[in-house]
Amino acid sequence: MQLEQLYAPVAADMEAVNQVIRKRLSSEVVLINQVAEYIIGAGGKRMRPALLLLVANALGYRGTHHHELAAVVEFIHTATLLHDDVVDESDLRRGRSTANAMFGNAAAVLVGDFLYSRAFQMMVGVKDMRVMSVLADATNVIAEGEVLQLLNVHNADVTVEDYLRVIHYKTATLFEAATRLGAILGSLDEAGQERLAAFGRHIGTAFQLIDDVLDYSGDEAETGKHLGDDLAEGKPTLPLIHVMQHGEPAEAALVRRAIEEGGRELFAEVMAAVHATGALEATRAHAAREAEAAAALLIELPPSNFKEVLLQLCSFAVGRNH
Numbered sequence: 001m002q003l004e005q006l007y008a009p010v011a012a013d014m015e016a017v018n019q020v021i022r023k024r025l026s027s028e029v030v031l032i033n034q035v036a037e038y039i040i041g042a043g044g045k046r047m048r049p050a051l052l053l054l055v056a057n058a059l060g061y062r063g064t065h066h067h068e069l070a071a072v073v074e075f076i077h078t079a080t081l082l083h084d085d086v087v088d089e090s091d092l093r094r095g096r097s098t099a100n101a102m103f104g105n106a107a108a109v110l111v112g113d114f115l116y117s118r119a120f121q122m123m124v125g126v127k128d129m130r131v132m133s134v135l136a137d138a139t140n141v142i143a144e145g146e147v148l149q150l151l152n153v154h155n156a157d158v159t160v161e162d163y164l165r166v167i168h169y170k171t172a173t174l175f176e177a178a179t180r181l182g183a184i185l186g187s188l189d190e191a192g193q194e195r196l197a198a199f200g201r202h203i204g205t206a207f208q209l210i211d212d213v214l215d216y217s218g219d220e221a222e223t224g225k226h227l228g229d230d231l232a233e234g235k236p237t238l239p240l241i242h243v244m245q246h247g248e249p250a251e252a253a254l255v256r257r258a259i260e261e262g263g264r265e266l267f268a269e270v271m272a273a274v275h276a277t278g279a280l281e282a283t284r285a286h287a288a289r290e291a292e293a294a295a296a297l298l299i300e301l302p303p304s305n306f307k308e309v310l311l312q313l314c315s316f317a318v319g320r321n322h
Contacts, residue, residue, distance in 0.1 A: 003045055003046075003047075003050075003316070006309050006312055006313065006316065007046075007050055007309070009054070009057070009305040009306055009309055010050060010053045010054055010057060010306070010309075013053045013057070013066065013067065013070075014046065014049070014050065014053065016064075016067045017046075017049055017053070017067050017070045017071050017074070020067050020068055020070075020071040021040060021071045021074060021075075024071060024075070024118055024122060025037065025040065025118075027114070031103070031107060031111070032111055032114050034103070035082075035099050035102075035103050035107055035108065035111040036078075036111055036114070036115065038099055038102060038103075039078055039081065039082060039099050040074075040078060042096060046074065047175070047207070047313070047317075048070075048073045048074065048077055048174055048175055048178045049070035049071065049073050049074045049178065050070075050313075051175065051178045051179050051182065051200060051203070051310070051313070052066060052069060052070045052073055052178040052179065052181050052182045053066055053067075053070055053182070054182070054306045054309055054310050054313075055178075055179050055182025055183055055186065055196055055306075055310070056181075056182040056185045056186050057304075057306045058182075058186070058301050058302070058304050058306035058307050058310065059182070059183065059185070059186025059187070059188060059301070060186065061182075061185045061186045061187075063185070065126050065128075065185060066181075066182070066185055068122055068125065068126060069123070069126065069131065069181050069185070070178075071122065072119045072122045072123050072135060073135075073174065073177065073178045073181070075115045075116075075118060075119040075122070076115070076116065076119050076135070076138070076139060076142070076174060077174055078112075078115055079112040079113070079115040079116045079119070080112075080142060080146075080174075082099055082100070082108045082109070082111060082112035082115070083108075083109060083112045083146070084146070085098040085099065085100050085101075085108065086100045086105045086108050086109055087146070087150070088229070088233055089233075090229065099111070116139070119135070119139075120135075120136075123135050128184075130184055131181060131184060134177050134180055134181055134184070135177060135181075137177075138173050138174055138176070138177035141169050141173045142169065142170060142173050142174060144169050145166055145168070145169025145170030145171075145173065146170060148165065148166045148169060148170070149166050149170055149235070152166060152235070152236060153233060153234045153235060153262075154234035154259060154260050154261075154262060155236060155259070156236060156244065156255070156256040156259040156260055158236040158241065159241070160238065160241055160245075163236065163237065163238055163241060164205070167204075167205055167208045167209070168201065168205065170208075171204050171205070171207065171208040172200070172201045172202075172204030172205045172207075172208065173201075173204070174204070175200040175201065175203055175204030175207070176197045176198075176200040176201040176204060177197075177200070178200055179196045179197055179199050179200030180193055180196060180197035180200065182196065183195075183196040183197070192300070195297050195300065196297070198293075198294075198297055199294045199297040199298060199310075200294075202290045202291070202293045202294035202297070203290070203291060203294040203313065203314055203317050205287075205290045206287040206288070206290035206291040206294065206314070206317045206318055207287075207317045209238060209283055209284075209286055209287035209290065210283075210284070210287050210317060210318060210320060212230070212237040212238050212239055212283055213239065213280050213283050213284055213287070214321070214322070215227060215228065215229060215230045215231070215237065215239075216228070216239055216271055216274050216275075216279075216280060217280055227267075228264055228267040228270075228271070231258055231259070231262075231264070231266075231267055231270055232262060232263055232264050232267075233262060234259055234260070234261070234262035235259075236259050238279075238282075238283045238286065239274050239279035239280055239282075239283050240255050240258075240259060240270070240274070240279070242277060242278075242279040242282050242283065243255045243270075243273050243274055243277050243279050244256060246277055246278075246279075246282075247273055247276070247277040251273040251276065251277060254266065254269055254270060254273055255270055255273060258270050284318065287317070287318045288318050291314040291315065291317055291318045292314075294314050295311055295314045298310055298311060
């Protein structure tokens with residue numbers, strides 16, 4: 001099933017979020033409009049804002065703050081993409097040139113800063129200290145995750161626990177913030193908020209683990225990025241860690257060398273080792289466990305179409321091919 005079909009119960013809300021995004025992107029500085037429109041216009045799965053909308057609706061929220069906060073979450077995510085692509089020297093995302101490739105690194109970084117600051121302007125407008133605290137904390141943790149990942153580049157001694165910590169900080173934190181915000185808007189108590197935040201964390205972790213898998217098995221036309229980008233950047237992701245821990249000594253040595261040196265020269269050999277050792281299957285299995293943990297946390301939500309979509313998104317996060 002396509003995401004557009006899954007999002008049907010919140011289609012009107014998603015359109016309202018798009019309208020907020022367009023309105024809030026507006027700036028008197030022409031370059032900001034050009035770069036922001038370019039990356040927002042590229043689309044994407046919009047899973048983070050969709051999760052916020054679905055949780056809020058599942059809890060019976062009736063208002064408009066969920067539109068504004070979903071746009072805030074998307075702005076923070078977009079800002080991280082702009083900065084990530086500069087740090088990673090990426091030239092392709094979602095099937096087209098990255099903003100830094102089109103407009104230059106300086107413009108990409110500065111427009112990312114604009115999106116962060118605009119997001120904070122918007123969250124202040126909600127006038128809820130709890131909401132501001134969740135988003136401020138999440139943004140800080142994401143930044144820590146970016147630095148942790150940078151420290152791990154070309155480090156072949158990264159453990160599974162080290163890598164999962166990076167995933168939690170860098171990717172799952174914004175999923176967690178989105179679902180927690182939905183719970184806050186839905187007036188859940190603290191325990192309920194924690195359950196739904198944990199749901200977001202688990203589904204976000206599953207989502208990133210499948211990204212790791214697709215870096216060695218995806219179709220570039222569908223994923224919208226080059227195969228082997230992580231290896232080229234010297235990033236020790238879970239499939240590579242699996243090879244080093246479970247492969248033959250020659251396979252482990254090959255992957256260690258590829259991580260330490262970076263580049264694409266050894267990609268074909270590494271790809272063969274990844275497939276030979278069952279690294280992709282092991283990573284998918286880990287993602288499936290995360291998705292199952294996420295689904296189990298929805299048990300106390302009342303029955304609704306929104307809850308059903310949240311459950312289906314757990315399956316989508318693991319079964320997707322892009």
